[in-house]
Amino acid sequence: MEVSSVLLCSGCSPWQGFLLTASLLTSWLLPTTAQVTLESSPPQVVEGENVLLSVDNMPENIIGFGWFKGETDMNRGIALYSLRYTISLMGPVHSGRETLYGNGSLWIKNVTQEDTGFYTFRIINKHGKIQSNTTLFLHVKSSLFVCGHPFNPEQPTIESVPVSVSEWGSVLLRVHHLPNYLRTLFWYRGALVLNKLEIVRYRTFKDSYELGPAHSGRETMFNTGSLLLQNVTWKDTGFYTLRTLSTEFNVELIHIYLQVNKPVTQPILRVTESIVTVQSSVVFTCLSDNTGVSIRWLFKNQNLQVTERMTLSPSNCQLRIHAVRKKDAGQYRCEVFNPISSKTSLPVSLAVMNE
Structure with missing residues (x-):
């Protein structure tokens, strides 16, 4: 029995069915066959902020994956995702603030100090067996002080204008509360800061722009930090990251998830x-x-x-x-x-x- 069939079973709770199958197939502690890595963006998160737990080096030929709260308790599931049916299923400890995406990333909104702890990402291979478990520790800091300084409630944020965009339309990723005294602003296609994913950068002291390897010719960056995407397609769906570099060489990352929708067909x-x-x-x-x-x-x-x-x-x-x-x-x-x-x-x- 594979993940997809268990998720759709009618005689039992889908989550219970998944856990039963997993427990019959293998034990919790397994050697990791794929070099899966996890990353928290931003690396340090404060109460009330949002955080992205992203997955890198996701193996091919898998049928599903899931996120768990903790290291060893497989009953503390947050969410599961079936790649075959492209559906996600909430787990017993889902708080309503978590969103699981098809690339494995887990988005947590409005974090609290109770969210501090270990998070485990589990992969199910095409044979329905648990292929790997990878763990990350998330530390949520108090909103009162950050590095000895009062917390600024006006943190930089990004909004999508419009909120929903269809194929071949345009969307503005508008930046709010951008801090002063910035040297450079960078936009990346994805949740990770990699050179190959850079779209464009803006050097404030030179008032100049440089295009990156991920620039498609449809993106325009403004000196406000906002990014305009034109003639979008469904392939543009995903995370976008704004990286700011201050004059004191402090770095901050801000993420937004863009959903490009295609008109639906008749079911x-x-x-x-x-x-x-x-x-x-x-x-x-x-x-x-x-x-x-x-x-x-x-x-x-x-x-x-x-x-x-x-x-x-x-x-x-x-x-x-x-x-x-x-x-x-x-x-x-x-x-x-x-x-x-x-x-x-x-x-x-x-x-x-x-x-």
Whole structure:
């Protein structure tokens, strides 16, 4: 049994099913076959800030991965990700502030000192076995003082304008609260500061710009630090990093995640049986070629009111109705949507007969 099938199992909690499979396949402590490395950006984080736990040297031919809080307790899962189905699943210790991305990175918002501790990144290979465990220690500092100086609440931030952008549109990564006395500003494509990922840099004392290896010809940087991206495609989705170098040679990193959305295509709705008897069960499945979409269900052209007899899968792609009743008969549809578009499936009718 592989991660993807466990995530979609209906007879058990997806998280419990994943853990059961993992425990049967192997023990927690394994030799690391891939040289996976983890990095915290920024390296030092203060209460109320956001932090990115990024993954480098992710191996190929894997089917999933997950983040855990701690070093050895596999029940303290934060989130899992199935690469085959491009879905993420929240774990028992997910606080609502964590976002797991398809590149393995874990984004934690508004950190507190309680977030201090070890974080473990686990990889599942194509055979469904645990391939590696890599651990990182995150230290969240008090918001009152940083290096003996009062904490400045107006930390540099970046916002996406507009918040949601579609393919071939333009987006401005606008910088706020940029400090004074800066020597140089750098923009990078990704969460890591690597020369090959540099887009552009601006030298304030020369008022000059230098293009980097990752510059595509569609990026324009302003002396405010903001970066304009034009004619974006879905390949531009991901993290962008602004690095500032002060006149005292202090370095600060600021990250933003940009989501470029493609218009969704019409989903297909399938049902296990279109004619069922009272008290039986039926399963509807919404099939979509799109990734990163949300799904809602419609019944008789109205939003479906989910009752205690109904179960939705973690990604909402499956609807199971238990102990079917006469009032469940009618037309069902599913709708897939992202911030820029939505499409509804053709209707599927369910008939309910007496036993």
